[in-house]
Amino acid sequence: MTKKEIRKKAKEFRDSVRPEKIRILSGIIQDRVCSHPWFIDSKTVFTYVSMGNEAITKDIIDNAIKSGKRVCVPRVVPRVKMEAVPISNIENDLHPGFFNTMEPRPHLQPVDADEIDLVIVPGLLFDRNGFRIGYGGGYYDRFLSRISGKCRTMGIAFDFQVTDEIPVDEHDMRVMAVVTESGIIYTSVSDI
16 A cells, blocks of 8 residues: 555554544553653643544643643644744634644744754654654655654654554654553654
């Protein structure tokens, strides 16, 4: 199967899961992330703003803000790049943006990628080596290629979104860990 076919099948399956199950499993994943030393020790966290049947990130964002961390979320410059933009209030600082995702308002300014301690990465599918299949825009791969060597990367996904292996292209970046409702998979790039 091609990446495009795998992406379509993974999205269809994920979108078929009942919202109540997504909420319950997301709660477990968010608790696991918020209690992880990488999250606790971080000063600047970059996380996606969940939509649809993605693993929900609202509690992660709220926890990070309440803990005094600088919280950055993505803003996409179409066909160019993704920026990490700090927010302080999830309700006031976001508006509908690219791909109909909630993005930081235009007046908010991005930070340099090397200021980030932890990146929380979405995906339609992850493998046990930390590679992922996203939505096909390449924004996360390009962003991850710019972060500091000290920054940790953590994918979050449901168990049904983890497989043994996916096709990998030369430009694909992998995460150091994948957090699911049943545990944490550390990859070979992890320094635990």
